[in-house]
Amino acid sequence: MGALIAPTPAVADTGFQVGAAVESFTPPARSTVGVASGDPADCAPDAVLRSVYNGPRKFFFEEPYIDQQGSGHYDLGDPYLDCNGDGRWDGNFLGGGSDAPRFYSHVADDIGARAMVVSNGKRKIAVEVLDHEGLFNVYMDRIRQRVAADGYHLDGIFVSSTHDESAPDTIGLYGLTPLTSSVNAYFGDYLVAQSAKAIEQAYDNTKPASIRYAEAIEPANLRQCWSSYPYTDDQLMPTLQALDSSGKTIVTLASVSQHAETLGFNGGSQLDGSSGYSLEQEKTWVSGDWPHFFRSALESQYGGVGIEMAGSVGSVETPEVFSGAISRTPQHFVDASHPAGCRTLFDPSGTMTPLGYYSETQTLGQGLAGAVAQALGSATPSRSTDLWGRRQDVCVPLTNALFTAAATAGVFAERPGYTANCAVRSPVAPNGSTSGNEILTQVAAFQVGDGEFIALPGEVFPFPYLRGFQGPSDMPDPQYALPPWLIPHMHASWRFFDGLAEDMIGYIFPRGNGVGVPGENPTANPTADSTDRFGCGHSDDSESANSQAGDLLGAAQVDLLDRHHSHPEPIEQGRYVMPDGSLSRDPLGHPEIKCNVDTTFSPVGPATGVWRTDGSVLKPASWMSLSGRPQTVPDRNTRGYMAADGSRHWLAVFDEVDAPAGVTPPG
Numbered sequence: 001m002g003a004l005i006a007p008t009p010a011v012a013d014t015g016f017q018v019g020a021a022v023e024s025f026t027p028p029a030r031s032t033v034g035v036a037s038g039d040p041a042d043c044a045p046d047a048v049l050r051s052v053y054n055g056p057r058k059f060f061f062e063e064p065y066i067d068q069q070g071s072g073h074y075d076l077g078d079p080y081l082d083c084n085g086d087g088r089w090d091g092n093f094l095g096g097g098s099d100a101p102r103f104y105s106h107v108a109d110d111i112g113a114r115a116m117v118v119s120n121g122k123r124k125i126a127v128e129v130l131d132h133e134g135l136f137n138v139y140m141d142r143i144r145q146r147v148a149a150d151g152y153h154l155d156g157i158f159v160s161s162t163h164d165e166s167a168p169d170t171i172g173l174y175g176l177t178p179l180t181s182s183v184n185a186y187f188g189d190y191l192v193a194q195s196a197k198a199i200e201q202a203y204d205n206t207k208p209a210s211i212r213y214a215e216a217i218e219p220a221n222l223r224q225c226w227s228s229y230p231y232t233d234d235q236l237m238p239t240l241q242a243l244d245s246s247g248k249t250i251v252t253l254a255s256v257s258q259h260a261e262t263l264g265f266n267g268g269s270q271l272d273g274s275s276g277y278s279l280e281q282e283k284t285w286v287s288g289d290w291p292h293f294f295r296s297a298l299e300s301q302y303g304g305v306g307i308e309m310a311g312s313v314g315s316v317e318t319p320e321v322f323s324g325a326i327s328r329t330p331q332h333f334v335d336a337s338h339p340a341g342c343r344t345l346f347d348p349s350g351t352m353t354p355l356g357y358y359s360e361t362q363t364l365g366q367g368l369a370g371a372v373a374q375a376l377g378s379a380t381p382s383r384s385t386d387l388w389g390r391r392q393d394v395c396v397p398l399t400n401a402l403f404t405a406a407a408t409a410g411v412f413a414e415r416p417g418y419t420a421n422c423a424v425r426s427p428v429a430p431n432g433s434t435s436g437n438e439i440l441t442q443v444a445a446f447q448v449g450d451g452e453f454i455a456l457p458g459e460v461f462p463f464p465y466l467r468g469f470q471g472p473s474d475m476p477d478p479q480y481a482l483p484p485w486l487i488p489h490m491h492a493s494w495r496f497f498d499g500l501a502e503d504m505i506g507y508i509f510p511r512g513n514g515v516g517v518p519g520e521n522p523t524a525n526p527t528a529d530s531t532d533r534f535g536c537g538h539s540d541d542s543e544s545a546n547s548q549a550g551d552l553l554g555a556a557q558v559d560l561l562d563r564h565h566s567h568p569e570p571i572e573q574g575r576y577v578m579p580d581g582s583l584s585r586d587p588l589g590h591p592e593i594k595c596n597v598d599t600t601f602s603p604v605g606p607a608t609g610v611w612r613t614d615g616s617v618l619k620p621a622s623w624m625s626l627s628g629r630p631q632t633v634p635d636r637n638t639r640g641y642m643a644a645d646g647s648r649h650w651l652a653v654f655d656e657v658d659a660p661a662g663v664t665p666p667g
Contacts, residue, residue: 019205043083087431096165097264134504156389160501216375225342229536232468249304257311272356293365324350382449389446395422401519452492455501469586483554514547535596619666
C-alpha cells in the first residue's frame, strides 16, 4: 500500500479541550522467578518455584504449576499453586478464535487501552476503547471507580472493546473444558489499572482543540464475509479527529464494523510470506489484530493517538482482501473458504491476499486506514460544542442454557447473576459460581459536538438497528416485528455505532432471526439446530444470551435518546421505485439473497424514486445513507432520502403494505 496522504488541516476555532493517551496492558514478560519479580501470581519461596512448580511461564500472571505432561504449558490435572484461591489455574489463555484453549506464547504488538477525554467547559467525558474480545461491565465499573478514587471527576466514562480475538481472556469461555473458566484474575486487575491510567493520562493531557468529522467507505477490494444470515453489513466508517490550536492531531477515532479475528482462527503449517512464521504459530500470538496496523498507519501520518472503535460487527466476519475491486452490488450466494467462515454475496476479483499477520492482517488494517485518511481530506469542522452522555440499565433474561450452566460453574468469574427483574443480585463465590436467570447490562449514548454515538453491549448484527432490505418473508421466523430503528432517534450530523460497549452479553439480533439459541425452544428444537428454513446457518445463536435481547436493548436505547431529543426524525413506510416503475424494498434490486432459495440477485436498480404509502411518488433531492449522510446514488448503504430543505426521511421497508405492482417513475 502506498503512503497515506495527510494534508495539513485548516484549524477551526477551538471550542473544546481534548486529551488522549494510550496505556499498554500487554502481560509483561517474565525475567525473574519468585516474589521479587513483582508478579502477583508468584506466591511461594523461590526455591520451591525453581525446584517443584517449575512449569514454563513466559509471562506475568501465570500461576506456578508442575508440567507433568512435558507439554510446555499447563494441562488439566497438573498440580498448581492457587495463589488467589479462585479454584482454577490462572494462566495465559487467549479469548475468542478457534481450538480453545489457546495459550499465548509471543507478543506481536502491544495491546492496551486508548482513551480520549473531551470537555466543552461545562461537561467532561471520557471515551475509551480496549483491545479485548469484549469486557464485562463489572470490569468497566471498576475502571470508573478507580478513576474516581484517584481524584478525577468526569461526567461520564464510556468504555468499549475492539472485539480483539488475540488478547488475554476475561470472559471465561476458552478454558481447558467447557465448564472450566479461562479468566485470569491477575490480568483482569492489571487491565483495570492500566485502563484507568489511560483515562487519567488523557485527562491530564487536555488542551484547547477543535474537532472535525468525516465518513469513509471501506475499500472496494474487500469481499465481505458473514457467519450467519441475514447478510447485511455497514461499509461506512464515521471518523472524528481532534486538532490542537496549532493544527497538530491529538486523536483520530473511527468506527469500523469488522471483526478483529485474522489470527485467532488461522492455523496449520502454511508460512506467512517470508516471515518464517507459520499460521499455527501466529494463532497463539498476543496482538491487536488488524486494528494495530490501522491505528499505526493513522498515527504515522497524523501523529496523536489512533483509536479503532468496533461498530456493528455481529456476524460480519473478517473480509477477504483481493487485488481487484469487488462489486458493491450483491451478486449471488457463495460459500467461500476463510478461517472464520465466509458466506458471501460477491465474486472475487484478482488475487486474494494470503493469510497471516504480515500479509492479510497488515494489508487489511492499512487499507482501512487509507480509506479513512482519504475521507479526512475533506473533513468538516464541528459547528456545535454540545457534549452530553447517558447510561441506562437493562435487565435481560438469560435463556441460553449453556450460559446458565457456565455461570453456575463459575466460568464467567466476577460476573453476577440476577433475579426479580434484576432487583436481586446473586452473590459470586470465590470460584466465580453464581445463580439467577437474568443479567444486568447497560446501553449508553453520548455526543461530542456534531458527532453522536450509540453504545450497545455486544456483537450487534447490523440488521436490527441499522436496518436492511428484508421483509417478514425473508426472516427465519416471520411472526416477529423488528427491534426499534435506532439511527432515526439520533439527530447529530455524524452518527457512530459503538459496539461491544458498556458490557459484553454476546450476539444481538432480531427475535425473528433466533433459530438455535440453546434452551430457548427445547420441545421443537431440543438440539438447538441453528439451520433456518432457507438452509442458512446461524452459528452465532449459541453465543447469544437471549434472542429477545435486541428488543429489550433497543427499547432502552430509544428511551434514552428520546429523553434528550424528544422525538425521532421522520420514518415513512414505502418502497424504492426502480427505473422500470416496479417497487422494491432494496434500492438495487431483488431478492434478498439466502442460501438454498433466492440465491441470485437481480440488479434492476439503482432506484430513481420513492413510493410512500399515501400514494405519493417523489424524486429525492438526495439519497441518504444508513448513518443519515447525503448520497448522490443509492447503494446497499442507503436507508432513505433527504428533502430539499436538508431534512432526513427514513424509509421503512420491512412491513407488508398495500402497494401497487408498479408506478410511473419520477422524472
